[in-house]
Amino acid sequence: DSGVTQTPKHLITATGQRVTLRCSPRSGDLSVYWYQQSLDQGLQFLIQYYNGEERAKGNILERFSAQQFPDLHSELNLSSLELGDSALYFCASSVDPGLADGELFFGEGSRLTVL
Amino acid sequence: TQLLEQSPQFLSIQEGENLTVYCNSSSVFSSLQWYRQEPGEGPVLLVTVVTGGEVKKLKRLTFQFGDARKDSSLHITAAQPGDTGLYLCAGLVSGTYKYIFGTGTRLKVLA
Numbered sequence: 513d514s515g516v517t518q519t520p521k522h523l524i525t526a527t528g529q530r531v532t533l534r535c536s537p538r539s540g541d542l543s544v545y546w547y548q549q550s551l552d553q554g555l556q557f558l559i560q561y562y563n564g565e566e567r568a569k570g571n572i573l574e575r576f577s578a579q580q581f582p583d584l585h586s587e588l589n590l591s592s593l594e595l596g597d598s599a600l601y602f603c604a605s606s607v608d609p610g611l612a613d614g615e616l617f618f619g620e621g622s623r624l625t626v627l
Numbered sequence: 628t629q630l631l632e633q634s635p636q637f638l639s640i641q642e643g644e645n646l647t648v649y650c651n652s653s654s655v656f657s658s659l660q661w662y663r664q665e666p667g668e669g670p671v672l673l674v675t676v677v678t679g680g681e682v683k684k685l686k687r688l689t690f691q692f693g694d695a696r697k698d699s700s701l702h703i704t705a706a707q708p709g710d711t712g713l714y715l716c717a718g719l720v721s722g723t724y725k726y727i728f729g730t731g732t733r734l735k736v737l738a
Contacts, residue, residue: 514669545726554633554715555670555728568724602669609724613658613677616717616726618669 515539518603518619526627530591533622537584537605543567544586545616546578549600561586562609593626600624630654631718631729639735643705648732650716651698657719659692659699660726664713673701696721706736 515538525531537544542563547555557570561580572578575593580586590597600623604616631652640646650659658677662670674683676692676699683690687710689702699716716729 514671516669543724547728554631554730555717557725557727560724562724570725570727604669613675614719615660615672615675616662616670618671620667620669 514617514619516603516605516617516619518601518622520622521620522623522625524625524627525593527593527595529593529626530589531593531624533588533590533601533603533624535586535588535603535605535619537586537603538617541605541607541617542584543606543609544580544584545604545606546572546586546588547602547604549602549621550598555602558588560609567609590624593624595626598624598626631716631727633714633716633729633732635732636730637733637735639737640706642707642736642738644736646703646706646734648701648703648714648716648734649698650700650718650729652718653697654718655696655721657696657721659696659719660717661690661699661701662715662717662728664715670713670715703734706734708736708738710734711736 517536545560546558558572560568578588600621604618661673664670679696681692687704714732
């Protein structure tokens with residue numbers, strides 16, 4: 513158990529719909545990362561927050577948005593869903609994103625299926 | 628766009644064989660990490676290398692960071708079925724807070 517909690521674990525929805533994925537980081541971790549993994553491939557970096565502020569952005573689509581709340585949990589909002597958005601979405605947390613020897617702790621992921 | 632290319636993509640070997648997985652990029656990284664991912668789970672950190680040329684050993688696993696901090700390798704000696712999984716390298720892009728992940732190497736070790 514990494515200490516990172518993601519909900520829901522599984523989600524099935526239709527094209528055009530909107531979903532929200534939730535992440536609670538490990539106790540004490542201030543930084544949250546979101547990644548997308550398709551078909552057992554590598555992880556695509558989406559976005560990173562530190563103590564409520566966006567710090568780094570990857571290839572995140574305009575239809576996707578995220579935020580980190582004062583209690584440090586984070587939400588990833590996916591709208592106007594397309595078939596190609598079907599993937600595993602992982603959240604990871606770390607103590608300090610600037611540490612070169614830092615470690616990312618991953619949740620178990622949210623599997624999104626768009627029909 | 629920073630990319631981390633891993634090779635090979637797939638590897639199926641017999642128990643007891645040795646193997647090496649490579650992770651290459653044109654970008655410089657502050658550090659490079661290796662993770663292993665099991666089905667239905669998130670990646671778990673194996674090791675972090677920070678200094679160019681650094682070599683770290685973890686039992687039968689040896690990790691090396693390239694001198695220019697652009698590439699890394701993972702060598703497994705006498706592979707065991709328990710080593711089966713998806714191996715991912717991840718680099719902390721210099722001057723940023725971004726960890727980007729490699730394309731992954733799926734390893735299967737047959738008993």
